[in-house]
Amino acid sequence: MSSSVVVVGGGLAGLSAAARLAYHGYQVTLLEKAPKLGGRAISIPMKGFNFNFGAHAIYARDKSILRKFEKEIKLEVDWRDFSSSKAFYDMGTFTTPMPATLEGLYKTKVLDAENKVRFAAEILKTLSAIERGEDGVLIGDYLKKQPEQIRELLLTVASSNFFTNEPENIPSPLFFAYYKRLFSTQRAVSYIGGGWQAIVESFASIIEKNGGNIITKEKIDKIEVNHNKVTMIHGKEQSYQADAFIFCIPPKELSKLFAETKHESLFTTYTNYQPTQVVVFDIGLSERIASPYTYIYHKGERVFVTDISHYDKTCVPEGGQLLQGVAYLNEEEIKEGQADEKVAIIESVYDKHFAGWRDVLVAKRLSKKATVQEIKSIHDQQLMPVQFYSLKDVYFAGDWCHGEGQLSELSFTSAYEVTSRIMKHEN
Ligand SMILES: Cc1cc2nc3c(=O)[nH]c(=O)nc-3n(C[C@H](O)[C@H](O)[C@H](O)COP(=O)(O)OP(=O)(O)OC[C@H]3O[C@@H](n4cnc5c(N)ncnc54)[C@H](O)[C@@H]3O)c2cc1C
Numbered sequence: 001m002s003s004s005v006v007v008v009g010g011g012l013a014g015l016s017a018a019a020r021l022a023y024h025g026y027q028v029t030l031l032e033k034a035p036k037l038g039g040r041a042i043s044i045p046m047k048g049f050n051f052n053f054g055a056h057a058i059y060a061r062d063k064s065i066l067r068k069f070e071k072e073i074k075l076e077v078d079w080r081d082f083s084s085s086k087a088f089y090d091m092g093t094f095t096t097p098m099p100a101t102l103e104g105l106y107k108t109k110v111l112d113a114e115n116k117v118r119f120a121a122e123i124l125k126t127l128s129a130i131e132r133g134e135d136g137v138l139i140g141d142y143l144k145k146q147p148e149q150i151r152e153l154l155l156t157v158a159s160s161n162f163f164t165n166e167p168e169n170i171p172s173p174l175f176f177a178y179y180k181r182l183f184s185t186q187r188a189v190s191y192i193g194g195g196w197q198a199i200v201e202s203f204a205s206i207i208e209k210n211g212g213n214i215i216t217k218e219k220i221d222k223i224e225v226n227h228n229k230v231t232m233i234h235g236k237e238q239s240y241q242a243d244a245f246i247f248c249i250p251p252k253e254l255s256k257l258f259a260e261t262k263h264e265s266l267f268t269t270y271t272n273y274q275p276t277q278v279v280v281f282d283i284g285l286s287e288r289i290a291s292p293y294t295y296i297y298h299k300g301e302r303v304f305v306t307d308i309s310h311y312d313k314t315c316v317p318e319g320g321q322l323l324q325g326v327a328y329l330n331e332e333e334i335k336e337g338q339a340d341e342k343v344a345i346i347e348s349v350y351d352k353h354f355a356g357w358r359d360v361l362v363a364k365r366l367s368k369k370a371t372v373q374e375i376k377s378i379h380d381q382q383l384m385p386v387q388f389y390s391l392k393d394v395y396f397a398g399d400w401c402h403g404e405g406q407l408s409e410l411s412f413t414s415a416y417e418v419t420s421r422i423m424k425h426e427n
Pocket residue numbers: 008009010011012013014031032033034037038039040041053054055056057058059218219220221248249250253278280326370371372373397398399400406407408409411
């Protein structure tokens with residue numbers, strides 16, 4: 001097998017697609033416009049700390065496609081499971097265990113005894129697909145028949161998993177499909193030791209060990225299309241031809257590349273959709289602040305703080321601590337430029353639960369509009385297909401494409417799907 005494949009975009013989708021094909025004997029070239037690989041999963045070193053976007057949480061580890069990459073192409077993943085005993089909800093006047101496990105459900109004060117039983121029954125109904133939602137009905141409306149405490153809790157949980165402060169706008173079938181998968185796993189949340197950097201390096205090493213070529217600082221800004229095929233793509237200095245192309249770049253970039261071709265309109269719908277955006281404020285501390293929490297979600301403010309260094313010791317210098325504060329943003333808040341207010345709110349959550357952080361602050365990283373997912377899972381917004389009927393040997397992957405789960409799981413599963421299609425057509 002010596003078919004050649006060019007992969008454009010060195011984020012998690014591009015890296016995983018390129019690694020899988022290189023491992024299976026394809027001639028792979030991966031092109032990334034930035035000087036470093038990783039895309040949104042890039043690691044930024046500063047004063048001895050490694051800042052990442054996100055706590056690299058992998059939801060439903062047992063079912064994650066990363067397990068397949070581990071077994072099939074020898075991806076190295078150092079799994080660190082979420083400590084549910086240190087995960088709490090801040091309800092404003094009191095904190096209470098997050099009901100992430102049966103023990104948490106037993107202890108939590110967000111539900112009274114009667115609603116705990118009902119909640120457990122809801123989990124069973126979701127698992128057995130008795131609750132599936134209805135097309136065209138948003139989860140906020142679908143759950144109106146539920147007691148207030150149950151509805152509130154389900155929407156709060158969805159806020160965290162979908163990184164949104166408008167969980168009521170998630171389509172109900174998507175909501176139940178997501179939780180059917182999550183509730184059926186033994187490990188609902190796991191982090192990755194070494195952070196995204198470890199995964200990025202492992203994929204890159206698989207590509208290189210198998211003869212693949214990685215070229216950074218190479219922005220593809222022009223393509224040639226003949227009939228229904230991409231025949232050539234052009235970077236800054238070189239041009240590339242291949243038997244197949246996988247574009248792992250967001251719809252806005254695709255629409256620029258395909259502008260003035262007859263395929264331009266394929267991307268318009270996806271370009272117009274809203275992304276999921278958040279404010280992220282990370283702090284690197286020279287010493288650990290004693291706290292009973294490694295994860296705390298402030299329900300009223302819809303802000304959460306994760307002690308990333310609890311799971312990943314490689315992101316801090318000896319004895320240090322790295323905390324990540326995330327505030328969800330909705331469309332109105334983005335338009336009204338409320339990011340500064342969100343930063344002040346994150347600081348107040350740090351003050352409340354990690355008092356003294358200002359005295360030991362060494363480094364900080366602030367992003368007022370970080371894109372968590374290119375296409376937000378709300379209303380009628382649809383993810384992009386991984387292939388279009390009118391384009392031959394051209395594939396797409398990324399967290400804006402059809403796949404399983406949310407966030408990076410969409411990047412990995414869409415990459416897995418397109419590489420399977422390429423391998424199927426070869427054989
Ligand atoms: C604050 C935050 C927290 C998060 N937390 C989590 C989490 O806990 N768990 C989780 O699973 N996910 C999380 N995510 C989401 C996760 O980071 C993304 O889903 C994932 O990194 C997306 O990868 P991708 O390859 O699909 O896209 P991208 O990372 O966007 O990759 C696209 C790549 O293409 C390159 N590119 C673009 N145009 C061109 C061009 N013309 N030529 C060449 N290269 C080009 C870009 O430079 C980039 O490297 C989080 C994200 C954020 C922002």
